[in-house]
């Protein structure tokens with residue numbers, strides 16, 4: 001991973017899930033816990049639950065409602081928030097993410113969280129992990145009505161926080177979102193090598209990736 005030209009960067013935009021927090025929580029929730037509890041609550045087999053859930057997941061991937069707990073609660077006729085609480089012990093920081101956050105804040109960078117997570121999911125995570133003090137703003141794309149994959153998200157973000165994309169760093173574990181940021185003109189982009197601690201390294205295509213957060217703060 002190349003070292004960052006920190007003197008050219010004054011704003012740091014950070015994704016939450018898979019970037020600062022271990023994606024294991026979300027992957028486990030959607031692929032294991034939710035299908036299991038759906039089966040129990042609706043009295044169907046686990047295989048039947050998977051058959052019912054899979055097409056819904058495919059149809060809604062990458063759309064804003066994918067991230068909306070209200071949407072899923074209505075669609076699946078269960079409380080997604082309650083089910084998330086059942087697995088909340090799995091919410092965890094990625095290694096040294098807090099060290100990185102403390103270092104960039106100390107260095108006087110403007111630090112903003114931008115997440116596709118719904119406000120409810122964001123609150124649940126902030127109750128578990130003390131992330132809020134590191135950030136000037138915590139922005140959910142639901143506030144703007146467009147997910148980060150959509151160019152209109154970036155227009156809304158700029159209107160809201162007035163940042164210079166040419167002097168900004170953005171870190172996110174989702175490649176289509178990084179491409180959307182690049183199209184908007186964000187100059188410094190990094191993917192995440194291992195968003196889910198249980199799944200091993202990921203192919204980040206054309207993007208350089210953060211492996212160890214301690215390496216990123218060299219030269220800060």
Ligand SMILES: [Mg+2]
Nearest residue numbers: 015017018173
């Ligand atoms: Mg993410």
